[in-house]
Amino acid sequence: MTKLMVFIDGTWLYSNLRHLAKESNQTGFYIDYGSLPHVLKAELEKRAKLKEMDLVRTFLFGSYPVNYDIMDEDRAKRRKDFFTLLREDYHYEVESFPIDYQRRRILHDDRDGEDTFSPREKCVDIALASSMLYYAAIPDGFDVALAVIGDKDYFPLLQKVRQLGKRVAVASIRQSCAKMYSDRQDEKHLKDYHIIWLNDMVESVAWKPEEWTVECKSPLHEGPREKLTTIRLREGQPFFCDECRAKFAEQKAEQMREFTSAGLENGLVPHDDTETLEGKFHEGVIDNLKPDRGFGFIRREDGQSFFFHVTHLTNAEWSSLQTGQKARFTVTKLPAGAQAGSAGDVTILATEES
Numbered sequence: 272m273t274k275l276m277v278f279i280d281g282t283w284l285y286s287n288l289r290h291l292a293k294e295s296n297q298t299g300f301y302i303d304y305g306s307l308p309h310v311l312k313a314e315l316e317k318r319a320k321l322k323e324m325d326l327v328r329t330f331l332f333g334s335y336p337v338n339y340d341i342m343d344e345d346r347a348k349r350r351k352d353f354f355t356l357l358r359e360d361y362h363y364e365v366e367s368f369p370i371d372y373q374r375r376r377i378l379h380d381d382r383d384g385e386d387t388f389s390p391r392e393k394c395v396d397i398a399l400a401s402s403m404l405y406y407a408a409i410p411d412g413f414d415v416a417l418a419v420i421g422d423k424d425y426f427p428l429l430q431k432v433r434q435l436g437k438r439v440a441v442a443s444i445r446q447s448c449a450k451m452y453s454d455r456q457d458e459k460h461l462k463d464y465h466i467i468w469l470n471d472m473v474e475s476v477a478w479k480p481e482e483w484t485v486e487c488k489s490p491l492h493e494g495p496r497e498k499l500t501t502i503r504l505r506e507g508q509p510f511f512c513d514e515c516r517a518k519f520a521e522q523k524a525e526q527m528r529e530f531t532s533a534g535l536e537n538g539l540v541p542h543d544d545t546e547t548l549e550g551k552f553h554e555g556v557i558d559n560l561k562p563d564r565g566f567g568f569i570r571r572e573d574g575q576s577f578f579f580h581v582t583h584l585t586n587a588e589w590s591s592l593q594t595g596q597k598a599r600f601t602v603t604k605l606p607a608g609a610q611a612g613s614a615g616d617v618t619i620l621a622t623e624e625s
């Protein structure tokens with residue numbers, strides 16, 4: 272059986288979805304990542320007049336924000352949840368890399384007009400190229416690589432993969448595709464099949480939302496808790512309705528602002544390298560807890576403090592928290608000057624028996 276691997280430039284696809292959305296009749300167009308590789312495989316089988324191919328693996332390469340403004344926490348978390356969903360539900364191989372926002376807002380439009388900051392993505396294209404070349408070079412990797420790409424940077428990769436005797440297919444989006452990929456003469460010898468346009472398969476790759484009823488778990492919720500939603504929840508993940516999410520965001524931002532203007536008691540704290548943000552856990556003790564306001568701080572041994580909110584707790588009820596308890600946490604924003612950093616998932620550690 273012909274072995275197929277699919278390699279998706281997730282960053283490119285994500286930033287060009289709007290073109291597909293325009294062509295679909297669906298409001299709120301999203302790609303159904305569960306069916307995407309299978310739809311592409313079926314299309315390729317049709318073109319190549321191949322009998323059924325064996326879809327061995329799907330890779331997606333993307334990035335996620337770190338060190339961003341706390342206002343964007345929900346946005347950043349959705350990105351993380353999306354990668355988790357791809358791994359857990361659809362068995363994608365996801366390789367993702369952090370983008371340091373230097374404590375700024377994630378969307379350009381939310382940033383100060385005079386701010387010239389432009390976030391730098393790292394590694395995504397090289398990671399895709401390395402993976403494809405690796406599986407092209409090892410025995411029994413794949414026979415056909417399908418690249419879901421648009422940037423012209425990938426052309427040397429496709430050439431090399433073909434020089435290794437493998438076949439290459441390209442799927443892209445008309446409005447964002449380097450000409451050489453769609454060139455029917457294929458002067459650069461990049462592919463073995465005509466290009467596949469995602470534009471022509473919008474209906475079959477569109478996510479068809481299903482609605483179900485869930486209960487909002489927010490302590491701030493008003494009115495009936497049962498809500499219709501299309502949001503997919505991971506096992507054990509509590510649901511918060513849109514109104515409550517908005518309230519949380521406001522509450523958190525307000526608390527953070529207030530805290531920032533008050534300053535930290537211990538004055539200036541040293542900067543940490545942003546490396547510290549990458550999927551690492553930190554430990555500290557609960558400090559400066561505001562039980563009635565739903566937030567507190569965790570102080571690390573080196574004196575650096577991290578803000579956390581009731582929504583960050585992963586394993587404890589807010590009402591059971593006490594100052595001095597040990598906690599493990601991820602860092603979503605580094606401390607800077609007199610400002611605290613902020614914590615992500617906070618796990619309360621069991622007190623050691625004495």
Ligand SMILES: [Zn+2]
Nearest residue numbers: 487492512515
């Ligand atoms: Zn709610």
